[in-house]
Amino acid sequence: MNELWPIIKSTNMQRFLIIILLTSFALTGFSQTKIDSKIDSVSSDYELIDYIETSPQFPGGEDSLWCFIENNLDFKILNYSNHQGKVLVFFEIDTTGKVINVQTNPDYTQRLEWLVNDSLIENEIRRVIKLLPDWKPGLQINKPIRVQYILTINIPYTDFKCKTIDNPTTAYWKVDKYAQFLYKGEKETKESIEKFISENGIWPSQDDCTGKVYLRVLINEQGELSDFVILRGLDDCRGFNEEALRLVRLMPNWKPAEIGGKPVKSYTVIPISFVIR
Incomplete structure (x- = not known):
């Protein structure tokens, strides 16, 4: 089940919302307590609010968002290594609905033990997020606002959310049992x-x-x-x-x-x- 955590921040007389989007396949080891701790570590100016008037909307909804991401990711890059963990992806939807300020694993997240720092993987994730088409912007008090999402992506990437994936590489990664090399009596x-x-x-x-x-x-x-x-x-x-x-x-x-x-x-x-x- 996806969870959205709305937060308001005041910076330079501007208020914008941060929504932490935690996908069901990325929740392992990331409890609500750790989420609250992480929010506090970002800035003391954050405070929880009870509602968001209108969240940003991706064309076609959340399933379309994941289909776009998974149809464009190159899984041979995301799964090239023996890394086990997650990449944190930060991006904003501005007041016109455009995706801006895409970054991965900023400095203040480096204390997280499960964080995967790998330039090849992070560059590929940023590349795809920057390709996202315009969203319908979020609203607060009937005015467009800038909204930030924090998205966690599991590495290796094997749990696919899109119901209709056209990416030809996907079928070759999503298997029940991975290929094995067994050589001269070795078992692994x-x-x-x-x-x-x-x-x-x-x-x-x-x-x-x-x-x-x-x-x-x-x-x-x-x-x-x-x-x-x-x-x-x-x-x-x-x-x-x-x-x-x-x-x-x-x-x-x-x-x-x-x-x-x-x-x-x-x-x-x-x-x-x-x-x-």
Whole structure:
């Protein structure tokens, strides 16, 4: 169930509302007590009010809002890493209904333990929020007001709200059981990848580089890998991206993802670590 928390703030003789929009898929570990605490930490000028005369309205309603967001998000970016947590997205609807001042994870939210700070993920979320079409502006005392939403988005993003998603990548992320890589007796994907790299990896150059290259791949119903894309590489290190790509292309078949007990195509993101031991 979605919850809206209306708040009035006075700044420079202007009053505007902040609505904290907490989606049902993002409520885990975010209790009402923590919401109140967070509001207090933003500004002492905030005070709760009993009602909002007229909230901003997205064309077609809330379901249309989530359909717009989910049809435009690139899930291969949101789900590329092993992050577990949430991204906080702040944006305002001005008095003409336009979306302005989009930001993610501002400084005063950094104390939240579940916060996911990742420039690649945050840039993608901001990109989509900036694409939102004009809203019908909010009203207070029959006058247009500026309204801010604080939206929490779970990472990885797997709980979809839109009832009619057209995004072709969505079907490859929304599965019951994720694809697995089981290599030479290892029982977990992470350990299997590490063993495979240790047996087959070649240090690319004399560069003293360390880090990870993240590749997205498509795994078909037979567990075969294709559609190799580097999501984040070590661009300043000679040959490291190329070596990561070579290793992933060399991998044997994976155990495919499942929906309803049947194998299906799915996307997965494979991290290739370069570590000096």
